[in-house]
Amino acid sequence: MGMDFDDLDELLDDFVSDLRQTNKSKGTIDTYRRDIGYFRRFLVQNDLPTTTAALTRQHIGAYIEDTLTRPNQRTGRPITPEFADRQYRSLQQLCKFLVREEILDVDPFLKMNRPTVPEKPIPVPPIDALRKLLAVCEGSGFEARRDSAIIRLFADAGPRIGELAPLDVDAVDFTENTVLVLGKGRRPRTLPFSDKTRTSLRRYLRARASHPFTVHENPALWLGLRGRMTASGIQQMIERRADEAGIEHIHPHQFRHFFAHNWLANGGQEQDLMMLAGWRSRQMIGRYGASVADERARAAHRRARLGDQL
Template sequence: MTNQQLMHDFNQFLNVERNASSYTIDQYQADLQQFHMFLEHEQIEDFTHVKHSDVRLYLTQLYDQGLSRVSASRKLSSLRTFYTFLEKEGLVGVNPIEYVSTPKKDRKIPQFFYEEELEKLFETEDLSMPLGQRNQAIIELMYATGVRVSELVQITIGDIDFSLNTVLVHGKGMKQRYIPFGAYAENALRQYLRDGRLQLQAKSDHECDDVFLNHRGAPLTDEGVRYILNDVMKRAALTSSIHPHKLRHTFATHLLNQGADMRSVQELLGHESLSSTQIYTHVTKDYLQNIYNNAHPRA
């Protein structure tokens, strides 16, 4: 079986059995293509002939190219998932990633928006236009709920309950959770659903239940949301960068800054482990330190 066939089968596994998003699948495929090029350079015939020493050499080359530990760790994680798949399929006897330790990540404090920056984002869209209404609903809902972009694009009309102001989110590993949203997100969603979305839906021959549609009336993709957010940022004339996770970071940071407990934020974010949520305590500690320094007479 050729390397290309193995990558194709792995792609099918991610899509069908893992129910991975298109963005996640693309990342896996890019990581495998890069590893494949390394194997060709080292004259290693195919994926099934790889040894753990080859993987260590690959990591060394990544570091030599200036790749960060976070990026190297993600690439190694992709390979680990791939070779676990090959092992289950009986295509390799020994997993070459098994004895390669994951690089320790440089723990970065997550970036977030200050409230003044958010206001500029919220004031950018032309709410008389369907795309403006859609974009406003996206930003308001992402900030109100902290959903991942892969979760956002899966939301259907039936997932939104305006009587309770909650949205049913389909998270990683097919896990579901309900997240409340406030009046601003409610108003933006109601306006979009009764006006902008109907106009966008009319451009397509096929009806769908997805809440967020592109300009042709088809369901919006992960990449589509990223493009929209980058465009909004440019029009808001903000110098900082924007990405979907930055709104998620902002959601968590602002909740903790206002006194929300860690367990509740963990549940809202859909984190399996509390340690994933604890990274936001670094931000809140800095926030509290600034408050103390500015407010205490002897600070």
């Protein structure tokens, strides 16, 4: 059976190959592959072509509209605008690649509008909730020490879960009290951590030394029942610990918001925060910790004591 070089499946393989050549992360590649798969399924379900003929403004627009209006098959709830926006961006990147390869003459996204995503401030976990979370991780067992180290590193250094999960042991430097992570765009950056986090990491590594998977010289920093912990496994651990602590569920990304909010609340410089968080746009500063920005503003006013200077 011959290859149909015009079919989306074949084009997707070429696109993925290009992404690997430009050193895109596995997570990014998996997201593009999954999203373009959703689009192809939509085409099949609606008896539309699954070739480059489908990559028109009309067909892509119909898919985005369908995504914004149909309910989630699993939950029955409306699909979020954030999900529709991700579909838009994934297909946009595919089309840019096809234009570069001269497979498409014109980029269909040139005259399209991106879905509007309403700003929804992400709640910053209160420090009392994090203390309760750490309290249920107390103990000398392997899981207790591992979970405590993960939570402390999340809150103390503010990495993304996609940066924390793949860490190897040699990424941690106890001479400088830093951890080397690989951020978006495969850009490395060094995150400092405090003494309590250092102590927690050292305790975990001592417990890790007797873990069955270390016999095979597994380089993974975070070990679970089957070897390296995945991002999903870490998220499930945090949800389980939140249940044990009797607090609202915490998404791993909320630790990043906690980190950013507390950095700014304690007088940290915005430029330094951008470096530590791996941001290139100052817009991210306003987005992170936005739900408690008024709290920081009131605290800054109290410190300034403007009226007392009159």
